[in-house]
Amino acid sequence: MSLKKVLTLRTIVATSAGLTLATSTFVAAIQVAGFLAGNAAWLAILTSGLLCFFAAACFSELNGQLPSAAGIRLYFGRAFNDNLALVISLFYMTVVMGIVGAESFILARVLNYVIPTIPPLVWIIVMFVIAAWLNIRGVKIAGNFQDIITYGLMLSIIVLAVLAFEKINFRLENLTAVGGPGNLVQAVALGIFLFVGFEWVTPLAEESTDAKLISKGMLIAVGLLSIVYAVFAVAVTSTVPKEALKHSVIPHLLFAESLLGKTGVIWMTIICLGASITTFNAGLLSVSRFLYASAREHVLPTCLSKVSLKYFTPWTAILTVFFVGLVISIIVLITKRYLIFLNMAAAMESLIYVLAGLAVIKLRQKTPATQRPYIIPGGLILPGLTVVVFVVLMAAVLITDKIAGLCLIAGLFLSWVYVINGVPVLKEKYRKKHPVRRRRPAKVEVEEQ
Template sequence: MSRRIEFAEYVAISAGMALSASCYAMVAGMFRFVAGFEAILAVGAAAALCMLVSSPVAELASRFPAAPGINTYLKAAFGERVSLPVVLLYIGLVAVFGGVESYVFSEVMAQLFPEVSRYLLVSCLLGGIVVINLFGIEIPRKLQLYITVFLLAGMLIISLWALMGPGSLPTPDSAAHSTEFSELPNAIALAVFLFVGFEWVTPLGRRSSSYERLVPLSMPVAIVLLGGVYMLFVAALDARLPRATIEATAIPQFALSTFLNSTTGAYLAASLSVFAMLSSFNAGLMSAARLVYSLAREGSLPRWCAIISFRSGAPMGAIALLGAVALAAGLLVLHFRVHLVAATIGAGVECILYGALLVACLRLRRTQPDKKLLYRSRVPAPVQWTLVVALAGLGVAALFSAPGPTFLAPGVFLALSLLAVLGATWSLRSRPNRLRARK
């Protein structure tokens, strides 16, 4: 395989993981705070922030090529007492993320098939993805490349169609657009969610040499592509739809597409939503399942979480666990219609997690100064510490930017964090007994 094709695959994986169906809902959520130029600026600022984060993350990956991501990085830097609660929280949020994805999917399908129960749609969708994963069926890398190209091209077509097509209408409530920058931090915090998943390419390098240049470069390239397409999409929404319409929907891509063409636009938007979910959540579920499997193998989780299929090699116990949590989350999100609350909690946690990875990078430089690195980040240490503070602030801003009661999202986040800490404490105390039982 040529290096160009391999690099294109890494870019597709990085961009494809971030191109989820729930990102459209988060774009709509941003319009609660900003619109017009400020909304475009928020996306650009989040893209720049993620590009800076990607460089230290690439350095961590080069220290541990093909290692299972954040668990290895945080454990090496801080030990298990710190890393395990964070990883458990991260695993739980991957499952909740599936709930948000299924909600957005049900919203799109309800527009095409209003007579079908949304609860049935969510259950069938998540059940189908779990079954696919139980059989060990994964999207081939070349197919992932084609899907990512389709998703980027589809968003680009819709955006340019709206911006350049005939009969452009001004936004009826353009006077309501924010003329101040006071809400920009909230919007940037939510915009970070649009790029979440770009780092999932780090465990997937084909060889150690891939971490010298190809994997590190693929992440910023993917972020640039995503940022450009998202900014065009935000501009198109702002140019064609009333701000109140954007804020009120979880599927702005459907609203914009059907505004342009009721038939073609509907099926194009539905296709983008379906493929976005399949490429991001399906791959994310398998990646998280491998992480659960590795924790179970080392005794940090119950033994049944390490059950595998001898036929396909799929981690069946881990997939079943994550699938059950995702289904419960999907039904709860659908029943209470709290998709933005769940998504903003995810955005806040990711901001905090990215900050933790930056600190891990700096700490490992100090504790392992002689470690030979395939790639070394060029982001200066003072800039990384500044990013840590900025990310912590954005994480808090995201948690307090959720709709509904002010302390709902922070309260849920604290509850999930407490559960993760208690789970990690129980795991570390009972692990010797589990390991002895296996012998």
């Protein structure tokens, strides 16, 4: 009884890597380089990637045991409790909206650089309107199209990097000069942002017949991304002076321009558009579906569960994400503090990985007999290491960017206040409106008959 439609490993890798590749990650890759003295960005990025392997292993075990689109909500709910799972999920979705806001800001600046007559605000509005319209219409990126975009992007970045190495007659110099262990830790911590979202592929567990494919796909995606980002960061910092990169919102465009002139700018713009399409779409899609499911569960207002009768899509949830995302983008445009969102995302992602490691340990204790298609080898060493390493990285991000740290703590606190005080009110309201009904005949009655 196998399903008619199943996903291939190629598409799972493309989806996992595609969700992660974004215009903002190129900027973050260059920011990582900024922390280090020499040209050692590759070292920090590969270390971040390696650490994300640990997290990917934890997600693989959790996904194998509990294959569901509910993802962290289910993993953390089972391992800890439902309230904690809800607090984390609600705030994580807010952070995702922040990423979408930062992403649209950076892409708008890229497009404004290419066509200066159109201001960034117009680009931001156009992008949000297109994304919301496509989401309401239920238009999705097909598997094959996702494959072409992701693999095309990765190949394109590698080709640009090789051209850069050839042009500057690249030598293996300063490649390990990090400027101190503190700098390396800060660079690795921000490097986690480069991999934000690779685990968003776990909801596809319901479209794949083999749970192991998702695990394999995630690990391959993290490996490929590590290589692509590392090569890209070294190429950029070898081609353009670090000072020029440091204060730019579009350092990747400066690199492409210095390498190939106008052609390079157009090439990089196409890369940015391709990278943003998938991130933007996935961000809007996952947050709106989460809002819809939460409203159906009565933990968010029920007006968010309205579905379009024509397209079968949750239109009120999509419009909510549209407006919130747009407001965040405009705030970023005015304040230019997009790095706060990147740092917050890196810290939040680290927190998610810490909880994933703890969830693996807790579930092994709670349900030792449950069948697991994939078990992390080495007992508790790797999940334990994941917890310790990501606690350190989260602390490093929060120390580096105190505003991001404050926002993260405040956000988690507000989410907790809402779950403890707001959710019971909503549930009670629903209960009063819909008194308990039972259509199913009681068993006693059946037996008596």
